[in-house]
Structures are given as structure tokens and as C-alpha cells.
Amino acid sequence: MAKENCIISLQGVNKIFDGVTVVDDFNLDITKGEFVTFLGPSGCGKTTTLRMIAGFETPTSGKILLNGEDITRIPPHKRPINTVFQRYALFPYLDVYDNVAFGLKLKKIPYETTNRKGEKVTKYRHLTRDEICDQVMRALKIIDLEDLKNRDISTLSGGQQQRVAIARAIVNKPAILLLDEPLGALDLKMRKEMQLELKEMHKKLGITFIYVTHDQEEALTMSDTIVVMKSGEIQQVGTPTDIYNEPVNAYVANFIGESNIYNATMVGKLKVKFLNKVFDCVDDFPLNEKVDVVVRPEDVEMTPIKKEPKATDLVGKVATKVFKGVHYEYILMVGKSEVVAQSTKDYELDSLVSIEIAPENIQIMKKELTKNVYPEAYLDNKNRLVISDATFDVDVTQLLKGSKVDDGDYLVLGDQKYDLDDADVIAEIGLDKIEILDGYDRGNANGVIISTIYKGDHYQVMIRTDEEEDFIVDTQDTWNEGDQVSVVVKPKDISIVLKGDIKKYAVEN
Amino acid sequence: MQSKTSAKAKRFFALQRKYLSIPYIVFLILFIIVPILIIVYYAFTYEYVDEATNITYIKVSGQAFLNFFTEWSKINVLIVSLFIALITTVICLLIGFPLAYFLADKKVNKNAVLITLFIAPMWINFVLRTGATRDLLTWMGINGGTHPYLATIIGMVQNYLPFVILPLYTTMMKLDRSQVEAAKDLGANGVQVFFKNIIPQAVPGIVSACLMTFMPTMSSYVISDTLSEGKITLFGNYIELEFTNKAWHDGSFMALVMLILIAVTMVISQRFSKDEKKGGGSW
Numbered sequence: 001m002a003k004e005n006c007i008i009s010l011q012g013v014n015k016i017f018d019g020v021t022v023v024d025d026f027n028l029d030i031t032k033g034e035f036v037t038f039l040g041p042s043g044c045g046k047t048t049t050l051r052m053i054a055g056f057e058t059p060t061s062g063k064i065l066l067n068g069e070d071i072t073r074i075p076p077h078k079r080p081i082n083t084v085f086q087r088y089a090l091f092p093y094l095d096v097y098d099n100v101a102f103g104l105k106l107k108k109i110p111y112e113t114t115n116r117k118g119e120k121v122t123k124y125r126h127l128t129r130d131e132i133c134d135q136v137m138r139a140l141k142i143i144d145l146e147d148l149k150n151r152d153i154s155t156l157s158g159g160q161q162q163r164v165a166i167a168r169a170i171v172n173k174p175a176i177l178l179l180d181e182p183l184g185a186l187d188l189k190m191r192k193e194m195q196l197e198l199k200e201m202h203k204k205l206g207i208t209f210i211y212v213t214h215d216q217e218e219a220l221t222m223s224d225t226i227v228v229m230k231s232g233e234i235q236q237v238g239t240p241t242d243i244y245n246e247p248v249n250a251y252v253a254n255f256i257g258e259s260n261i262y263n264a265t266m267v268g269k270l271k272v273k274f275l276n277k278v279f280d281c282v283d284d285f286p287l288n289e290k291v292d293v294v295v296r297p298e299d300v301e302m303t304p305i306k307k308e309p310k311a312t313d314l315v316g317k318v319a320t321k322v323f324k325g326v327h328y329e330y331i332l333m334v335g336k337s338e339v340v341a342q343s344t345k346d347y348e349l350d351s352l353v354s355i356e357i358a359p360e361n362i363q364i365m366k367k368e369l370t371k372n373v374y375p376e377a378y379l380d381n382k383n384r385l386v387i388s389d390a391t392f393d394v395d396v397t398q399l400l401k402g403s404k405v406d407d408g409d410y411l412v413l414g415d416q417k418y419d420l421d422d423a424d425v426i427a428e429i430g431l432d433k434i435e436i437l438d439g440y441d442r443g444n445a446n447g448v449i450i451s452t453i454y455k456g457d458h459y460q461v462m463i464r465t466d467e468e469e470d471f472i473v474d475t476q477d478t479w480n481e482g483d484q485v486s487v488v489v490k491p492k493d494i495s496i497v498l499k500g501d502i503k504k505y506a507v508e509n
Numbered sequence: 510m511q512s513k514t515s516a517k518a519k520r521f522f523a524l525q526r527k528y529l530s531i532p533y534i535v536f537l538i539l540f541i542i543v544p545i546l547i548i549v550y551y552a553f554t555y556e557y558v559d560e561a562t563n564i565t566y567i568k569v570s571g572q573a574f575l576n577f578f579t580e581w582s583k584i585n586v587l588i589v590s591l592f593i594a595l596i597t598t599v600i601c602l603l604i605g606f607p608l609a610y611f612l613a614d615k616k617v618n619k620n621a622v623l624i625t626l627f628i629a630p631m632w633i634n635f636v637l638r639t640g641a642t643r644d645l646l647t648w649m650g651i652n653g654g655t656h657p658y659l660a661t662i663i664g665m666v667q668n669y670l671p672f673v674i675l676p677l678y679t680t681m682m683k684l685d686r687s688q689v690e691a692a693k694d695l696g697a698n699g700v701q702v703f704f705k706n707i708i709p710q711a712v713p714g715i716v717s718a719c720l721m722t723f724m725p726t727m728s729s730y731v732i733s734d735t736l737s738e739g740k741i742t743l744f745g746n747y748i749e750l751e752f753t754n755k756a757w758h759d760g761s762f763m764a765l766v767m768l769i770l771i772a773v774t775m776v777i778s779q780r781f782s783k784d785e786k787k788g789g790g791s792w
Contacts, residue, residue: 054694055693055694056690056693056694075693075698076690076693076694077693077694077695077696077697077698077701081694082694082695083690083691083694085687085690085691086687087687089685089687089688089690089691090688090691091688091691091692091706091709093709093710093712094709102692102695102705103695103696106695106696106697106701106705107696168691168695169694169695172695172696
């Protein structure tokens with residue numbers, strides 16, 4: 001199962017703390033000499049994974065193999081792995097030299113000797129003072145701190161302490177060096193310098209580095225391989241270019257760099273529809289499949305609007321403009337959707353531009369369908385939810401805890417009233433919460449069944465309305481494609497989230 | 510204009526603040542500085558009787574100094590006191606350190622209830638406590654008559670243990686767990702982690718603990734008096750004895766010796782904890 005040259009292999013590693021799964025079925029092989037980064041927001045389990053490799057935590061289940069040997073239950077002091085800790089964890093009672101020498105003084109090396117009977121035996125001895133001195137000085141030279149070897153730790157700057165922490169780890173010549181957000185406490189400039197230095201050091205030493213960070217830029221700069229994590233699960237493993245250009249899902253795309261992410265539908269072979277327009281694309285997905293589309297801001301091409309725009313042209317209005325040095329960053333409004341774009345050209349605010357996106361720059365990702373999401377929904381003056389042209393009764397008190405609706409359809413909490421007429425919301429409806437009725441005009445929306453897929457124990461039915469809005473329904477009943485149906489949803493099954501703060505809907509008393 | 514008035518106001522306020530310390534300064538002068546001066550005065554003077562007129566007079570003299578260093582019994586008392594203080598401190602540390610380490614684990618000592626139990630003896634009157642200890646020890650067969658040293662040391666340890674546990678516990682609570690992990694990571698096994706990281710980290714606490722036991726044990730005399738049934742005379746006992754015998758000059762000189770010893774321990778302990786400002790004991 002393990003790759004060739006694989007130095008460490010995590011196999012089905014799980015970690016559960018007090019009933020909460022922190023790391024979930026983690027499988028990863030790391031090649032010798034690689035610079036691997038675990039990237040994810042705080043609480044995604046990246047540090048826990050690192051601590052399991054170091055030996056500070058024991059996996060609840062699963063195995064960790066080092067060079068093919070099971071080290072899952074070996075204590076940290078017996079592992080040839082060293083760590084650079086988040087807050088360095090230097091020993092304040094020792095000076096720089098003794099901090100670096102700490103590991104060497106504990107180390108025992110085997111040597112051959114002949115005993116009284118003349119047999120060759122292997123014994124262990126501590127390193128001599130000169131050997132230790134030699135190695136410590138070499139490590140201090142790597143981090144460029146030879147002059148400070150007798151200094152107290154407390155007199156060092158953050159950057160210098162950081163270097164000592166690195167020296168203290170690499171002096172032991174570990175098979176793997178673990179770095180737990182080591183640059184987090186440094187200022188931006190220092191951090192950039194250290195990134196390059198670490199990369200350089202990695203090349204020179206040839207040690208496998210496993211690096212943990214929540215900073216995507218850091219990950220892209222330094223790593224050979226990035227492991228993107230979310231809630232204890234690996235989302236994607238790949239080179240920085242792969243992860244940036246070919247994110248597997250919206251989460252990864254969003255986490256790595258700025259991006260435009262849209263709900264889209266495949267409307268033909270290599271044709272995808274989003275922003276209410278059909279684009280050519282290069283990824284092949286089944287017809288009518290719901291997908292996520294990612295477009296990087298630098299891939300949005302802006303051109304001045306033509307004199308006689310065709311109906312098929314995508315036109316956006318410049319809503320904001322920020323000068324970023326080399327380029328401008330624009331937010332363009334296409335209908336109610338935002339498109340973030342970058343251009344070196346200067347466009348006026350409120351001017352109209354024509355937008356083009358090259359097929360190869362449209363990254364299409366399979367969408368994990370767990371519920372229907374309608375990001376463009378809004379509320380009307382009767383506090384009903386409007387999705388395209390269909391209206392649904394909905395419980396608006398969920399927007400504000402403890403509130404109620406008064407006779408004038410205002411949302412009331414204490415003395416404060418809110419008028420939610422025309423409020424933009426994101427609505428979510430569970431797949432199994434939608435009821436399908438035969439024939440038109442019997443429910444909230446009308447549509448035609450465009451596909452049904454058998455999912456083992458139920459059917460997944462897709463209903464498309466005249467306004468091209470789709471409802472996806474898990475149902476036990478069988479329906480035929482082309483059936484004209486009505487859709488019904490109970491108010492309590494619709495969850496809505498306001499776009500923006502509720503304060504802007506407050507009514508002056 | 511404005512700045513002038515505000516400066517004036519500031520000065521007035523500063524003076525006000527200074528006045529607040531007057532009660533303490535008066536107290537300090539009356540009950541600490543003056544008594545020390547009196548001790549110094551008595552230590553370096555001596556009482557003589559003019560044989561011709563039979564009048565006693567006091568004059569500056571090194572007689573008390575001479576008496577102290579020539580009377581073997583006094584030096585002996587000093588040595589015994591130092592010895593008992595040292596033994597008590599070491600035993601207290603040996604018992605207190607692992608206990609404090611154990612108690613600092615939040616899993617064991619939830620809501621700090623356990624530590625309160627160990628500190629609780631401090632709330633009982635010291636003389637009552639010592640009396641109770643004597644009865645208990647007698648019942649166990651270790652009475653002052655047969656084992657004066659053992660009884661005294663047990664009493665001392667029992668009395669001063671809370672003073673060791675408390676500062677150690679406070680330091681242990683502040684132990685940097687990531688340093689412990691770093692030590693393990695660098696190849697230290699359990700024992701090595703303890704000696705190479707936990708003890709060095711706990712130095713400020715150990716120093717406080719030593720100060721809080723060593724000095725009071727040297728000067729205390731109630732415990733040894735009660736528990737050894739008068740068989741052991743400690744430095745404190747001897748000073749008291751001198752004073753009750755109206756040997757003011759000899760007694761004062763011994764009190765001065767004690768003062769100097771305390772000052773020396775303070776200086777030594779400060780040298781130890783000067784690098785550990787951040788850690789800090791519970792002084």
C-alpha cells in the first residue's frame with residue numbers, strides 16, 4: 001500500500017476527543033525529502049495530526065508507519081522525529097548553546113568494542129563534549145546565530161528564538177521535522193524572510209518537513225505537496241499549482257486564494273450555465289448535473305462594452321474599484337451576483353463592461369448535494385420567501401432569536417421593529433423536505449421533472465421551473481421525466497440566512 | 510496657564526499619595542527599625558560592675574561577640590539548629606514536590622479542593638497543633654524523652670509542609686507544558702524530563718519553599734520545646750533563654766547573628782531566582 005520511498009504513512013488514522021471526531025480516517029503517504037504542508041482553518045485537525053506523528057497523541061484507531069515500521073504507540077522520545085513548536089517552547093533556564101545541545105546530550109550512539117572474552121559487542125555511549133560542540137556550532141551556523149551562543153533566551157527577539165527552536169530540532173538530524181505554525185508569532189516581513197529561509201534549509205538538509213499552517217500563501221510558497229483539511233478530513237492532496245488551478249471543491253477553491261464560486265448547472269456537453277449565461281468549458285460532467293464553478297479573479301477578462309451588445313454578452317457594472325499596485329481589483333455586478341475581477345486597465349465606477357471567461361479558466365467541481373441552496377432568494381412584503389417567481393411561506397423569526405411577527409408583518413424583538421420587505425436571503429431546503437404533487441398549481445412552484453436517478457433506496461428527482469430554477473428531491477415515489485408537477489415545502493423546513501446585517505432593515509420608531 | 514495649574518495639581522496629588530504611606534513608616538520605625546537598633550546597641554555593648562563602687566555601667570565592648578564564639582554550647586546550638594532546619598527543608602521538599610506536581614494536574618485536583626485540604630492545617634492555631642502532634646507521637650511511641658530529634662523533625666515537617674506545598678503548587682500550575690513536550694521530543698524519557706525540565710522550571714517555587722521553611726525552622730522554639738520535652742535547644746530557644754536570664758547583651762548578639770543568617774539566605778535565594786522573574790514564586 002505504501003509508496004516507494006515513503007518515509008511516513010498514516011493509515012486510517014482517527015482521533016476522537018471526548019466523543020468529538022477531530023481527525024477522521026486520515027490516509028497519507030509522505031515521500032522522503034518532501035516538504036508537506038497541512039493547510040486548514042483552526043480546528044480542522046491539522047495540529048492534532050502533527051501531534052500524532054510526533055507521538056504526543058495516540059490515534060483512537062489507525063496506524064502510523066515510519067519507514068514501514070509501526071510507531072503508533074511508541075513514545076515521542078523514541079521517535080527520530082523532532083518538532084518546532086508554535087511558541088518555540090525553548091528552555092528559558094538554559095542559554096542558546098545549551099538549548100541546542102539539549103537533544104545531543106541525551107543521545108546515545110552505538111559503538112563496537114571487544115569485551116574481555118574477545119567478542120565484538122555493541123555498546124552505547126554519550127556523545128563527547130567536543131562532538132556536541134561541533135554539531136551545535138554547525139547548527140548555529142545554519143541559522144546564522146553563532147555569535148549569540150551564550151545569550152539568555154529571554155534576551156532574544158522573536159525571530160531569533162524561532163531560529164534557535166529550529167536549530168534545536170535539526171541538530172538531532174531527525175528523519176522528519178515537524179513545524180507547527182512556526183511563523184505565526186512573527187511580523188509579516190520577518191515571516192516572508194523565514195519562509196524563504198526554511199525552504200532553503202529544507203533543500204540543504206534533505207530532511208522531510210511536515211509543516212502546519214492556516215496561511216494559504218505560506219503553504220503555496222513553501223510546499224512540494226499541500227494537504228488541505230476541513231473538519232478532520234482531507235479535502236485535497238496536491239502540488240501548490242494543482243491545488244490552485246484544479247481545486248476539487250468549492251471549499252478548497254475558497255481557501256486557496258480569492259475566487260468567484262457559483263452554483264451552476266451542466267446544460268449540454270461541455271456547456272455550463274452560471275450567471276444566467278451558458279459558457280463553454282473543458283470539464284465533462286453529466287447533463288443537468290448541479291456543479292460548483294470556480295473562476296479566479298485574474299481569469300475574468302474585462303473589455304469595454306461594445307456599441308451594440310448582443311443579447312448573449314455578459315455585461316457587468318463596476319461596483320467597487322481598489323488599486324492594488326500592479327492592477328485594479330473590481331467587483332462587478334451581474335444582476336444580483338458579484339464577480340471579482342482583476343485588470344490593469346482603469347474603468348470608471350458604475351461603467352458597464354463586457355465580461356469574458358476562457359473555457360480553460362472555468363474550473364468545474366462536483367457538488368456534494370446535501371440540500372437545495374438558493375443564494376439569490378429574497379423576502380416579499382408578506383414575509384414570504386421568493387425563489388425565482390415561486391413564493392413560499394417561511395418562518396422569518398429564525399432570523400432573529402426570540403423575535404415574533406406583528407400584525408403589520410414587521411419582525412419585532414423587544415422595542416425594535418424590522419421591515420424585511422425585499423431583504424436578500426440565502427435559502428436552504430433539505431432534499432427530503434420537498435413534496436411533489438402531480439399537476440400544476442397545486443403547490444408553491446410548478447416545474448417539469450427533468451431527471452430521476454435511482455440512489456439505491458430512493459430516487460433523486462430534479463424538477464426545473466420555467467424560470468430555470470431547480471428543485472432536487474429525495475423521494476420514495478417513482479416519477480417520469482417530463483411529468484408536470486407542483487412543489488410544496490412546509491415553512492418549518494426552509495432555513496434562511498440574511499445577506500448582511502439585520503440592522504439595515506431596522507425601522508425607526 | 511492650564512499646564513501650570515495641572516502641574517500644580519499633579520504635584521499636590523503626588524504629595525497626597527506619599528502621605529498615605531505614613532502610617533506604615535511610623536510602624537516600621539517604631540517596631541522594626543528601632544528594635545533592630547536596640548539589638549545592635551545591646552549586641553556591641555556589655556554590662557560591667559565597677560568593683561570599687563559596685564555600680565553597674567554599660568560600655569561599648571566585643572564581649573558578647575567573644576562569648577558567642579568561645580562558648581562551645583552556643584556554637585553547638587547553632588549547628589544543631591542549622592542541621593534540623595536543613596533536614597526539615599529537605600524532607601519537606603521531598604514530600605511536597607511530588608505532591609504539588611500531582612495536585613497541579615487539573616484532572617486530579619478538580620476545583621482545587623484537594624490543595625485546600627493540604628493547606629487547611631495552616632488555619633489551626635500553631636501551638637494547639639503542636640500539642641496535638643505531641644500527644645499523637647507519644648501515643649505512637651515516639652516521645653520526646655526517647656526520640657527527641659525524630660519527634661522534633663516530624664513536628665517541624667508537619668508544621669511547615671503546607672508552606673512548601675503552596676509555593677510549589679503555584680509554580681507547578683504555571684509549568685509550561687509545551688517545554689515538557691519539547692524535552693520529550695528531543696529524546697528525554699520520563700525521568701530525564703523530570704530532572705532536566707520540570708525541576709529547572711520549578712526553581713522559583715523551590716527557592717520560595719526553602720525560604721519559607723528554612724528560616725522559620727531555625728528560629729522556632731515552640732515546636733522543639735514541646736516535642737523534645739526540652740531536650741533539644743535550638744537557636745531560638747537559646748535566645749529566649751538568654752533573655753529570660755536577663756543576659757540582654759549575649760541574647761541580642763545571638764539575635765543579630767540570626768538576622769545576618771536570614772539576610773544571607775535571602776541574598777542567596779535572590780541569586781537563584783533572578784533569572785526567573787517571569788516564573789516567580791509565591792512570595
